[in-house]
């Protein structure tokens with residue numbers, strides 16, 4: 068199935084926030100856009116499965132999560148890279164905007180869940196997703212953009228312009 072145009076989709080955030088220069092740098096067979104309400108059917112969860120356990124929650128639960136994110140206006144910015152030929156998702160990533168009281172009611176962008184389908188890795192898609200998310204984070208007013216990753220991905224994020232700062236601590240339930 069060929070690419071569904073953005074105009075026919077219900078998108079998580081305005082398409083105009085996706086930087087044009089990132090669109091221009093993608094290979095011509097790929098398209099980058101905000102997550103859409105029907106992306107469950109385009110393999111969104113399969114792509115995320117390269118990152119961590121991502122059980123198939125079903126279309127209805129997926130759509131309900133999408134609506135919950137959509138209702139938190141100005142908070143969730145999730146991008147997907149879609150094949151123009153198959154209309155399937157081959158990459159995804161998001162930035163979550165946290166509101167603060169400090170720094171004059173500042174905002175921080177948290178980059179989360181960056182995933183590129185195995186067969187598409189190494190083609191600069193991860194880099195483009197991070198560049199686009201960082202730009203969106205800055206465009207919506209974040210004074211910094213941060214992320215957590217494992218040691219294996221440090222070199223990747225350094226190539227995306229990020230540097231090691233501070234220490235992550237975690238407590239899993």
Ligand code: ACO
Nearest residue numbers: 118180181182183188189190191192193194216222223226
């Ligand atoms: N170690 C060292 N260098 C790397 C790595 C790595 N793990 N991954 C990519 N690079 C380098 C590439 O060689 C390239 O370098 P170059 O510019 O010198 O050629 C540059 O980083 C850009 O690489 P991309 O081609 O954009 O990387 P890709 O599209 O494969 O995406 C990603 C990288 C997202 C890590 C992908 O491999 C992936 O989905 N991995 C599995 C899931 C994962 O680990 N996601 C990140 C979790 S952390 C988080 O979500 C905040």
